[in-house]
Amino acid sequence: MRQAEQTYYYEDVEAGDEFTSPSRMLSESDVMQFAGLTGDFNEIHTSVTYAKENAYGARTVHGMLTLAMANGLYVRSGIFKNSVFLGIDNWKFIKPVKLGDTIWLKLFIQDKRETKDGLSGIMGIEI
Numbered sequence: 001m002r003q004a005e006q007t008y009y010y011e012d013v014e015a016g017d018e019f020t021s022p023s024r025m026l027s028e029s030d031v032m033q034f035a036g037l038t039g040d041f042n043e044i045h046t047s048v049t050y051a052k053e054n055a056y057g058a059r060t061v062h063g064m065l066t067l068a069m070a071n072g073l074y075v076r077s078g079i080f081k082n083s084v085f086l087g088i089d090n091w092k093f094i095k096p097v098k099l100g101d102t103i104w105l106k107l108f109i110q111d112k113r114e115t116k117d118g119l120s121g122i123m124g125i126e127i
Contacts, residue, residue, distance in 0.1 A: 010121040023104040
């Protein structure tokens with residue numbers, strides 16, 4: 001498994017390669033700024049009192065904020081500099097992320113191919 005945060009080019013990466021991204025702790029500030037930007041002030045994210053009564057016993061980070069942070073982490077991995085994000089085929093939230101949790105990604109290169117014009121490449125990534 002390769003450590004991230006160095007620049008890799010299409011030619012440097014092969015199907016089967018694995019990378020670990022840098023990590024990022026999700027904070028109170030992250031959650032409140034995201035709530036302000038999106039208008040999602042659901043109390044499970046913003047109210048300590050309300051969140052104590054939920055199934056997780058604490059405030060959770062917005063799922064979409066977690067996904068956005070994951071986006072930043074794979075960009076920071078170094079594989080994706082000067083790349084274009086084409087989409088997500090399958091994404092599931094399997095556990096809640098709570099304030100103060102630290103996340104990181106394990107990136108697995110599933111496949112890669114050149115575009116028809118041969119000027120670019122496309123990689124399938126499993127996170």
